[in-house]
Amino acid sequence: MLRKVRSISAFALAAFLLSLALGMIPARVASAGSSAGHVIINQFYGANYAYSPLSGRERAVRNAPVSHSFVELYNPTGEDVDLTGWSLQYADARNEWRKLDLEGVIPAGCSFLIRARATDLAKDGRLTVIQEGDMEWDARFNSKGGKIVLLSNSSLISGDVANPSDSGGGPVGGYVDMLGAAGNDEGVNDTIDGYETNFRAGQSKQKSLRRVGFKDTDNNAEDFALVDYRSPAAVEWAKPRRVSDGAWEAAGLRR
Numbered sequence: 150m151l152r153k154v155r156s157i158s159a160f161a162l163a164a165f166l167l168s169l170a171l172g173m174i175p176a177r178v179a180s181a182g183s184s185a186g187h188v189i190i191n192q193f194y195g196a197n198y199a200y201s202p203l204s205g206r207e208r209a210v211r212n213a214p215v216s217h218s219f220v221e222l223y224n225p226t227g228e229d230v231d232l233t234g235w236s237l238q239y240a241d242a243r244n245e246w247r248k249l250d251l252e253g254v255i256p257a258g259c260s261f262l263i264r265a266r267a268t269d270l271a272k273d274g275r276l277t278v279i280q281e282g283d284m285e286w287d288a289r290f291n292s293k294g295g296k297i298v299l300l301s302n303s304s305l306i307s308g309d310v311a312n313p314s315d316s317g318g319g320p321v322g323g324y325v326d327m328l329g330a331a332g333n334d335e336g337v338n339d340t341i342d343g344y345e346t347n348f349r350a351g352q353s354k355q356k357s358l359r360r361v362g363f364k365d366t367d368n369n370a371e372d373f374a375l376v377d378y379r380s381p382a383a384v385e386w387a388k389p390r391r392v393s394d395g396a397w398e399a400a401g402l403r404r
């Protein structure tokens with residue numbers, strides 16, 4: 150009996166491998182779990198102030214390479230998603246959450262850009278100007294660590310909650326996605342208290358955090374990489390897109 154079960158398993162495995170080799174099963178099946186079946190936070194950039202958890206003080210940020218702080222969402226699904234009733238929420242290490250009630254639709258395969266407060270733009274020509282967003286948010290983002298949360302409801306996250314992805318036994322209600330980013334100054338701002346599984350440090354006014362290939366394994370440290378906006382080559386492929394830019398696939402863009 151045992152031998153029979155084993156031989157059936159071996160046959161099933163062989164058949165699966167053969168069908169993979171013949172291209173009968175899409176590669177997506179083989180990597181199931183790495184791609185989200187929901188709207189994701191694709192990129193986060195902040196350069197409105199620099200907060201030090203050590204001193205409890207903010208300082209101004211000068212000479213940012215990008216004109217505005219921003220959050221880029223992306224819809225990896227095959228269906229348009231209506232964001233009405235959803236919210237995007239932000240806090241730095243002080244956990245004074247604030248939210249933007251979202252409105253509009255993200256077409257399948259497209260980005261949706263939320264443009265936040267203008268930065269002190271550098272004057273040396275290394276500039277990325279965000280002309281317009283799909284929504285404007287009068288919010289300031291920290292250049293040295295922040296938390297961005299996407300919810301499918303509009304309930305403001307409580308100041309008691311540092312990590313909405315794991316708030317005492319599970320995520321907060323309506324949880325869709327989040328990113329926790331830490332700053333680039335060792336021993337000063339290089340940790341953050343909210344993230345999916347683990348966080349990536351190194352955020353600064355020069356650098357956004359951006360998903361690699363739209364991957365969402367619910368581990369921010371694994372899923373995100375830093376993009377240096379002083380690099381024209383990086384800007385060329387990483388600059389945020391909005392709805393009117395159309396679907397990524399149609400444009401043949403690098404993810």
Ligand SMILES: [Ca+2]
Pocket residue numbers: 325326327345365366367368
């Ligand atoms: Ca996630």
